[in-house]
Amino acid sequence: MSVTAAQGFTAAGIAAGIKENGTPDLALVVNNGPRLAAAGVFTSNRVKAAPVVWSEQVLKGGTVSAVVLNSGGANACTGPLGFQDTHATAEKAAEALGHNAGEVAVASTGLIGLRLPMDKLLPGIDRAAAELTGHGGEKAAIAIKTTDSVHKTAQVTVGGTTGGGWTVGGMAKGAGMLAPGLATMLVVLTTDADLPAAELDTALRAATRTTFDRVDSDGCMSTNDTVLLLASGASGVVPDTAEFAEAVRTVCDDLARQLIGDAEGASKDIRIEVVGAASEDDAVEVGRSIARNNLLKCAIHGEDPNWGRVLSAIGTTSAVFEPDQLNVAINDIWVCKNGSVGEDRDLVDMRYREVRITADLAAGTESAVIWANDLTADYVHENSAYSS
Template sequence: MSVLAAKGFRAAGVVAGIKSTGKRDVTVVVNDGPSAAAAAVFTSNRCQANPVIWSIEAIADGTASAITLNSGGANCYTGQFGYETTERTAQRTAELLDLQPSDVLVCSTGLIGAGDEIFRAKSLAGVEAAVNELGSDETSAHNAAEGILTTDSHEKLSQRQGAGGYVIGGMAKGAGMLAPGLATMLVVITTDADLEHAALDRALRAATAVTFDRVDSDGCMSTNDTVALMASGASGITPDEAEFTSQLIEVCAELAKQLQQDAEGASHDITITTVGAASVEDAVAVSRAVSRSNLFKAAIFGNDPNWGRVLAAAGTTDAIFEPQELDVTINGVMVCKAGTPYEPVDRVDLIPRETTVLIDLHAGECEGTILTNDLTHDYVHENSAYSS
């Protein structure tokens, strides 16, 4: 049940009319405790939406008892009026749940510039409706996950059980603008483990750094990205921090993979791994450079194993390597060895959706992986008409 798999939480997702589709578009998740410890990471985009600005301040004390999310309007670049909308959303949530506004995180997703009087009225009405429908059953969990979707084709859910029986559950939304710094789109993770803010913060940052921060579908970073982790402590279990972090990484990795697989218009899910690097940073830099090459992404869309585009992208980085020592393997076929052609490219089968690219720098022992997608006609069409 994702965010309701852990004890101590209630949630709901309702139709507030923000979307023109008539689908659920406001979600509330509540932590009933006994603990209210929380942590969150946000987009590193300097142009941040009003909910991000609010939530950064709200989480500063390391606690959060509720999170309110809406889809259908980003409430970004909507001026002071937009910030007041976020503030009123937190205030109304707090009033209904007998909390302080600073106990409430707020998230929005949708079109930048959307957030007028109608948006405000529907958002606030949606909060009231969601609080009235709060539950802890599977239907409530499903409705909550549905209420945060925009161009997604389905909900993204994950959960794990840790040593002793504590649970971590999460839900995510995201199908475009997947190139974050610390977070990807909107993600809510809950746990009934009993951990303080500092431990949650360390675990969350460790997890997002190797999962959500490694999803780079289209090189475009959102203004609204938020990953929030709330701990109710309801299991009474205080897990080993390393073990908890490991479980949290698994939850985040599964959600990140689902984000990749639902990327707008994609026909190939591409896993790019760079090995033999002098540092993890070098490995990630090379993999990310390839993932952001439109020439490479277009080639994969056309089922063309053009490994020259991989090398060209790697060469734009500052990573340590000798250009004439690079190896490239695509879907198990080493098409380039020591900077020269090797196995025939016609042996590479690019018909399957899952695509792997392995780059060996022969410069060290480190590696790093980036998840991306191909560049398709459908992606261009969907984003050419996003605001119309």
Template sequence: MSVTAPLGFKAAGIAAGIKAGGNRDLALVINEGPSRAAAGVFTANRVKAAPVLWSQQVLSGGRVRAVVLNSGGANACTGPEGFQDTHATAEKVAASLQESAGEIAVCSTGLIGERLPMDALLGGVETAAEQLSRDGGLAAADAIRTTDTVSKISFKRGDGYMVGGMAKGAGMLAPALATMLVVLTTDADLTSEELDAVLRKATAKTFDRLDADGCMSTNDTVLLLASGAAEVKPPLKEFEEKVTEVCADLARQLLVDAEGASKAIAIEVVGAASEDDAVKVGRTVARSNLLKCAIHGEDPNWGRVLAAVGTTDAVFEPERLNVAINGVWICRGGAVGDDRDKVDMRPRDVTITIDLSAGTNSATIHTTDLTADYVHENSAYSS
């Protein structure tokens, strides 16, 4: 179902020959309207790939007719020539649809610092345009995979409308935006301003709270396209909930598929003076390599949790910190609490609860453990 679950969308995923192995590597998603309203959020990295620079311009117009995505090359750090390659890709899609390139978003993922094989890519655009269909969502989701072991798709039904989506991302999941490409679609009828407000709120609570390895990519892009084909204008709050559900579902799939991870760790910060404090503490703890190693070794090492909390400027008193791992409060009042032998560390899911005893706010950050497999994958795979 994926991006073609809502009415008004067609998609295709094909093998254009960008990847060496002959797997699918090019996806095309088109919005057949009647509306073309769209919104996007992009990586906060100041080193932005050419397709990010291009798509930011497209989205500033608030309308997207089509999104073309390729794996097998990030087109990042490729200079003016790389930007021209993105432009040429958008023009090719536009020509095949008899449209303006100004409404064609482009996303790329793969190796940084290498030019894309443009002959293969432009040929692939033609093929994809010919194969566009109402059930092309799965093939499109498959085509954007890099080290992803599975395709990531989701959809939720609203009151008379649908929200669908696909995502790509298995490493470099990080701050300010978990590194990935995501295309969300809906057949609800909303303006680009409404979509923008909803998308920012939904990503802030989902993808932004995923932090597998603290690294931020040059290519992160999340797009939300509305066709209006269902002829329904849902209450904004309800629509936001549906979009957030789809984002949360995709975020969870990204986390579970994170490179080399053996544990999915939820860092639940409670008792914070502000939500910002809770997010800050959760993110800092999520980035402690020492803690992530300990969790990998199934060691409920609350000392490393406290050591990480102590590096933040959040409101707390060290002697009032409490930490539970999988429900056992093994640190109370900044010191030894309940028996650590009571903690069952065997499940894949590990929840670390940190009570700052400083207020009533909370947030949860999701991360993974640090494993020898992570090291192996990222020593070998050049990205």
């Protein structure tokens, strides 16, 4: 599992003292080649953290030899000095590893608006470099946690591990600010497949578009979201393009589902499927509108199949539909038919964590799935106390 499942990668995770509580907070992932190809997708928030600005530049070259990740501070809204801190981080890792700093990506997560304690972070990089191993992936996944209750890893191996096969593995963190354009979400994927940066980019963008970009836990878009895919080529296998894209999508989907399952304060995971849409864009717009409706999210928390709130959310969109043709199912019971009362809402069983909402726009054949969470008193508590 994790970023060391694929051949050619080493990783480490340590407690550098960035977090005051002494838990792991610094991860290092190193690509030992022979290839150093990479692709990246970043937040679409216009207020970007310093490490995002840095790593976007690094990724333009299509080569990444190492990734330094820290929790305990986002290094966002920290001005020119914050950018210098990111630069120094990359330089330090390059020095410790004998790499080129221009090929070292950096990712940070934590509170916005605070400088990182560089007196802790820089020595930590030396220590992490000394602890790099081929099975360090789990420790790395643990070190990037913030309010995550568990670390998240995933893996797909195609063609068997005994020869001729290849692997895509990865790790993720993210528990709040989960929304499109990605979400206080740091993800590193690795593969030993032998592919150039351009093909990695195509596969990664296709995968994130229908996975991480369709996770909308709380409608809040982060300043730090980063998803990287690194290829070592160590398996010597050039995979089929479609097969590789599907493997990347599967790992992203697995990690995205884990993020929703561990979202801050959530008690329900809500799978919103919009069907019968005139276009995929319509389906996504309607899905997001439902996903972000606080009143509906409260109702789901209360195990109340309140389909009226689904309809009021659909009604705020510009999608093609007629109000008197809308159909809504909650856990497969069609509680709303033709925009009005349908099957008995008492038939809906909402005792389990996963809740499925199906919205049929009756306007076409396109569809999309958005994952969201309910809104709970625990979410309020966790996020009203986070920075103190």
